[in-house]
Amino acid sequence: KELEKRTYYPRLIQTLKNVFRLQSFRPLQLEAICDAMEGLDVFVLFPTGSGKSLTFQLPAVCQDGVTVVVSPLISLIRDQHRALKGLGVDAEILVQEMSESDRSDLWRRLRGNGKPPSLLYITPERLELDGMRSVLTRLRQEGKLCRFVIDEAHLITDWGRSFRDSYVQLKTLKTVFPGVPISALTGTANPTVQSDIVSRLRLVIRQPYKLSHNRPNLDYDVRYKGKNVLGAIADWIKSTYPRDTGIIYCSSRDKCEEIAKILRDKFQLSARHYHAQMADTDKSHVQREWSSGKVRIIVATVAFGMGIDKPDVRYVIHHSLPNSLNGYYQETGRAGRDGKLAHCILYYNRPDFHTRLSMIRNQPSKENRTFEEDDIRRVMSYVMNDVECRRKQVLSFFCEDFDPARCRRMCNNCRDATPCVTEDHTGDAQRALRLFENLSRDSRLTPTQLSAALKGSKAQLQVERGWTNDPLHGTCSHLSQDVIDRLIDQMIWHDFLSIRTERSQDAYSQNYLALGSRANALRTGQQNLTISFRAGRKG
Numbered sequence: 001k002e003l004e005k006r007t008y009y010p011r012l013i014q015t016l017k018n019v020f021r022l023q024s025f026r027p028l029q030l031e032a033i034c035d036a037m038e039g040l041d042v043f044v045l046f047p048t049g050s051g052k053s054l055t056f057q058l059p060a061v062c063q064d065g066v067t068v069v070v071s072p073l074i075s076l077i078r079d080q081h082r083a084l085k086g087l088g089v090d091a092e093i094l095v096q097e098m099s100e101s102d103r104s105d106l107w108r109r110l111r112g113n114g115k116p117p118s119l120l121y122i123t124p125e126r127l128e129l130d131g132m133r134s135v136l137t138r139l140r141q142e143g144k145l146c147r148f149v150i151d152e153a154h155l156i157t158d159w160g161r162s163f164r165d166s167y168v169q170l171k172t173l174k175t176v177f178p179g180v181p182i183s184a185l186t187g188t189a190n191p192t193v194q195s196d197i198v199s200r201l202r203l204v205i206r207q208p209y210k211l212s213h214n215r216p217n218l219d220y221d222v223r224y225k226g227k228n229v230l231g232a233i234a235d236w237i238k239s240t241y242p243r244d245t246g247i248i249y250c251s252s253r254d255k256c257e258e259i260a261k262i263l264r265d266k267f268q269l270s271a272r273h274y275h276a277q278m279a280d281t282d283k284s285h286v287q288r289e290w291s292s293g294k295v296r297i298i299v300a301t302v303a304f305g306m307g308i309d310k311p312d313v314r315y316v317i318h319h320s321l322p323n324s325l326n327g328y329y330q331e332t333g334r335a336g337r338d339g340k341l342a343h344c345i346l347y348y349n350r351p352d353f354h355t356r357l358s359m360i361r362n363q364p365s366k367e368n369r370t371f372e373e374d375d376i377r378r379v380m381s382y383v384m385n386d387v388e389c390r391r392k393q394v395l396s397f398f399c400e401d402f403d404p405a406r407c408r409r410m411c412n413n414c415r416d417a418t419p420c421v422t423e424d425h426t427g428d429a430q431r432a433l434r435l436f437e438n439l440s441r442d443s444r445l446t447p448t449q450l451s452a453a454l455k456g457s458k459a460q461l462q463v464e465r466g467w468t469n470d471p472l473h474g475t476c477s478h479l480s481q482d483v484i485d486r487l488i489d490q491m492i493w494h495d496f497l498s499i500r501t502e503r504s505q506d507a508y509s510q511n512y513l514a515l516g517s518r519a520n521a522l523r524t525g526q527q528n529l530t531i532s533f534r535a536g537r538k539g
């Protein structure tokens with residue numbers, strides 16, 4: 001109400017209706033817009049689809065001078081440009097691929113021959129070029145540089161691992177262009193990243209405008225990845241969304257191609273692959289066919305996604321583990337932008353986790369190793385936690401507290417009515433560790449072999465290697481195989497045991513167990529081990 005008394009308010013409403021053809025503001029849009037109108041820096045954290053763009057586009061149209069929008073992807077830039085042109089807004093883009101006459105026209109306007117556009121979209125790389133800088137410096141001196149907008153502002157930090165150098169360079173904007181206000185926009189940032197964005201860009205804001213990361217229309221589901229996972233996926237798609245579009249994410253390029261082919265040939269589904277190794281023309285061709293609905297399923301690596309704003313994606317299926325929970329949030333976030341029900345299904349199994357963990361450990365950069373290992377452990381603890389509301393778990397990654405009652409059975413944990421069980425298995429884990437040490441003196445063990453030995457298996461390999469003679473062989477025979485597997489998972493998770501992947505001659509890799517760096521904490525009883533699970537769920 002207070003904001004409606006501002007002198008410029010009638011103009012905002014008029015422009016909202018006449019130019020943007022919208023009836024009213026969504027939560028926090030007006031607050032952010034008023035700050036922009038008053039020349040303040042603005043920080044906006046809204047999840048995908050909540051309407052971040054209006055917070056700078058509306059002020060840009062209502063104010064004199066040019067608003068420079070820095071955006072990471074040409075495709076994003078083109079989409080916004082097309083939409084604004086459709087509304088009759090004076091917006092321009094400056095990209096490599098544009099006609100000579102368009103380009104020289106635009107430069108003429110920027111150099112003071114004619115009125116500069118209300119909005120100018122560029123990539124951060126272009127902002128670093130001398131020509132661009134000097135033109136913008138001139139505009140600033142003439143008072144015609146209205147504002148910088150940094151879209152996808154989390155790319156400035158990305159948890160301390162710089163995603164893109166030119167984004168990091170944006171930190172100099174306040175020094176190079178003093179007095180020009182900045183809007184920073186993001187759809188995903190935990191509190192650390194939020195304050196990092198504000199401090200790196202040196203924003204002076206009235207207050208941050210934040211909406212919850214929660215996407216209430218997304219249904220989160222985690223499923224065990226059995227041998228016939230593709231059959232299960234194909235059946236689910238055919239029975240649930242036979243005519244809609246979706247994305248299947250997997251970890252490698254080869255897998256994308258293989259899976260898309262199987263879905264086509266064996267299951268008669270309309271599927272194509274997409275990954276970074278493809279030629280640009282092929283990529284945009286596939287993307288266009290999928291966007292238009294001609295191709296229904298895209299099987300992709302994480303290279304597919306940023307800048308996709310197809311509103312009616314009905315499902316995002318992870319055929320392999322995402323790299324991090326943040327990545328998972330972003331990848332699943334591409335579903336259901338239209339606000340209607342959409343499904344996010346994550347398939348997992350233990351070997352996938354073990355292989356990923358070992359790959360991370362084997363890479364040379366120690367800093368990346370620590371970050372990535374932490375990320376994948378969080379993913380695995382999300383996957384393994386089949387008790388707590390999935391939405392609550394996802395949101396806790398952004399340090400948001402979420403009341404599971406608000407989930408409304410929109411995740412597989414809230415839907416599951418079987419009772420939860422939490423058991424202390426410290427003694428079992430200690431004995432498992434001793435058995436592992438005994439058996440691994442003479443040969444290496446895989447997690448499956450240790451699991452079988454704990455159960456007391458009399459399989460040929462166990463007998464031949466003399467493992468059955470160990471007094472601790474079968475020490476967990478009172479537990480189900482599922483609980484034993486969970487016990488070993490937890491031991492790896494807590495680093496009582498660790499995983500090493502070795503590639504054999506026939507190119508198949510095998511995961512072997514080794515002693516973990518925190519084994520002693522378990523031996524001495526400093527650390528307990530509990531397992532929580534749903535009675536009867538496989539996994």
Ligand code: ADP
Binds near residue numbers: 048
């Ligand atoms: P974001 O960038 O946060 O993902 P967008 O700015 O692209 O979201 O907006 C998402 C959709 O919501 C767009 O189709 C946009 O037209 C629509 N939208 C934005 N603000 C409003 C509003 N106040 N009323 C109705 N629709 C809106």
